[in-house]
Amino acid sequence: MTEKTREAALAYHATSPAGKIAIQPTKPCNTQGDLALAYTPGVAEPVRAIAASPEDAYRYTAKGNLVAVVSDGTAVLGLGNVGPLASKPVLEGKAVLFKRFADIDVFDLEIKASSAEQFIEVVAALEPTFGGINLEDIAAPACFAIEKALSERLSIPVFHDDQHGTAVIVCAGLLNALELQGKSLKTARIVCLGAGAAGLTSLHLLMSLGAAVENMILVDSRGVVHSERTDLNRYKQPFAHTTPLRTLAEAMNGADVFIGVAAADLVDAQMIRAMAPRPVVFALANPVPEILPEVAHAARGDLVMATGRSDYPNQVNNVLGFPFIFRGALDVRARQINQAMQLGAVHALSALAKQPIPREVLRAYGLDHLEFGPDYFIPKPLDGRLREWVPAAVAAAAVDTGVAQAPYPAHYPPRPAPSA
Numbered sequence: 290m291t292e293k294t295r296e297a298a299l300a301y302h303a304t305s306p307a308g309k310i311a312i313q314p315t316k317p318c319n320t321q322g323d324l325a326l327a328y329t330p331g332v333a334e335p336v337r338a339i340a341a342s343p344e345d346a347y348r349y350t351a352k353g354n355l356v357a358v359v360s361d362g363t364a365v366l367g368l369g370n371v372g373p374l375a376s377k378p379v380l381e382g383k384a385v386l387f388k389r390f391a392d393i394d395v396f397d398l399e400i401k402a403s404s405a406e407q408f409i410e411v412v413a414a415l416e417p418t419f420g421g422i423n424l425e426d427i428a429a430p431a432c433f434a435i436e437k438a439l440s441e442r443l444s445i446p447v448f449h450d451d452q453h454g455t456a457v458i459v460c461a462g463l464l465n466a467l468e469l470q471g472k473s474l475k476t477a478r479i480v481c482l483g484a485g486a487a488g489l490t491s492l493h494l495l496m497s498l499g500a501a502v503e504n505m506i507l508v509d510s511r512g513v514v515h516s517e518r519t520d521l522n523r524y525k526q527p528f529a530h531t532t533p534l535r536t537l538a539e540a541m542n543g544a545d546v547f548i549g550v551a552a553a554d555l556v557d558a559q560m561i562r563a564m565a566p567r568p569v570v571f572a573l574a575n576p577v578p579e580i581l582p583e584v585a586h587a588a589r590g591d592l593v594m595a596t597g598r599s600d601y602p603n604q605v606n607n608v609l610g611f612p613f614i615f616r617g618a619l620d621v622r623a624r625q626i627n628q629a630m631q632l633g634a635v636h637a638l639s640a641l642a643k644q645p646i647p648r649e650v651l652r653a654y655g656l657d658h659l660e661f662g663p664d665y666f667i668p669k670p671l672d673g674r675l676r677e678w679v680p681a682a683v684a685a686a687a688v689d690t691g692v693a694q695a696p697y698p699a700h701y702p703p704r705p706a707p708s709a
């Protein structure tokens with residue numbers, strides 16, 4: 290990051306009021322009469338109603354449109370375990386995006402927990418407050434057990450954004466990028482650098498779309514994940530093949546796809562040159578990718594590329610997922626966000642990228658023209674059509690798979706065909 294950008298980012302956050310989000314009332318509270326409704330004695334009426342019928346919480350409180358964005362600060366972007374307090378700008382950022390893109394209200398909750406069990410207890414105890422839980426920036430492997438325990442205990446959706454949000458966008462982006470390169474997901478040789486929340490879950494969702502585990506090479510901080518390693522946790526083990534490959538450089542030789550969800554500057558031009566013809570390079574670590582686009586493009590002219598950032602073309606980032614996936618899930622009161630709902634989002638995103646781009650989207654990005662191609666194979670976050678396309682696909686899949694507790698909303702676009 291340049292010194293100028295660093296200063297601009299700090300000034301942006303420090304401008305009064307500090308931070309990025311505030312809470313505001315939704316009902317008038319200006320007169321004695323308003324006060325008597327908002328607070329005592331009037332407030333006792335919804336209290337009585339909810340005590341008698343818990344479902345009424347969705348009618349009389351903000352619960353149904355309120356999501357907790359929760360972190361323990363153990364894997365904040367690619368900056369590592371910086372702790373819960375330092376995760377607050379990221380969580381406030383997620384809150385802004387939930388509100389800006391999907392009109393969902395958020396409390397950001399930075400939890401100082403001494404163990405995964407304590408973290409689970411704290412979050413589980415918050416269930417009455419929220420319509421859904423978005424776990425954020427919790428390191429693997431603890432994130433897998435935390436999400437599983439909370440999903441089993443709670444009857445509201447629990448969604449680890451870095452796992453499933455990222456996986457949805459990686460899949461949507463990769464389907465389109467491979468199409469542009471004339472390659473198939475079934476036969477593509479995929480190298481994934483990063484065997485944590487984002488990496489492992491992206492590989493699993495890619496497999497549900499037809500990618501073959503035998504074509505995947507997983508790489509972590511100790512090199513290639515292979516069958517002779519004795520240090521692998523149970524989440525990495527399914528990807529441990531018998532192979533002579535040991536280093537990232539060896540793994541990249543002949544690869545069709547590189548997915549980087551690890552840390553900054555781990556890939557060099559030589560590795561990119563060693564990939565197969567017409568490769569796909571997703572360097573998704575934030576804030577600094579595994580390789581910068583200018584370096585990768587200089588290495589060869591036949592690649593298509595994405596990063597996780599807003600300042601390059603093709604932003605493969607979970608911002609395209611979590612606001613819209615939760616919008617669809619909340620609107621049908623889904624009990625969970627299952628794989629069918631995630632795949633609904635994948636197909637909606639990849640299809641939307643092939644539609645002509647409205648003028649207001651071009652304007653927001655200062656562009657005259659853009660069409661489906663190497664510089665545009667995933668929708669842009671400021672595209673207002675995301676708010677229609679993705680929630681509709683997610684809500685339809687929730688209804689079809691029986692996890693919705695409310696019907697497909699009447700104000701949504703006409704129902705898309707059931708997801709495959």
Ligand SMILES: NC(=O)C1=CN([C@@H]2O[C@H](COP(=O)(O)OP(=O)(O)OC[C@H]3O[C@@H](n4cnc5c(N)ncnc54)[C@H](OP(=O)(O)O)[C@@H]3O)[C@@H](O)[C@H]2O)C=CC1
Pocket residue numbers: 364365366367368426427428429450451455482483484485486487488508509510511549550551552555573574575576596597598605606607608
């Ligand atoms: N663009 C997007 O939308 C998203 C991007 N990300 C980015 O992906 C990265 C990982 O996030 P997440 O999965 O949540 O984090 P985790 O902590 O769960 O996983 C990090 C993984 O990266 C590996 N790793 C870390 N440093 C290195 C290194 N120097 N060389 C090789 N591997 C390394 C770790 O290896 P080991 O297992 O050996 O410890 C681990 O497997 C971050 O940079 C984050 O910003 C994450 C989510 C969304």
Ligand SMILES: CC(=O)C(=O)O
Pocket residue numbers: 365366367426450451574575597606607608
């Ligand atoms: C985008 C995001 O969630 C991350 O980098 O962690």
Ligand SMILES: [Mg+2]
Pocket residue numbers: 366425426450451
């Ligand atoms: Mg994250």
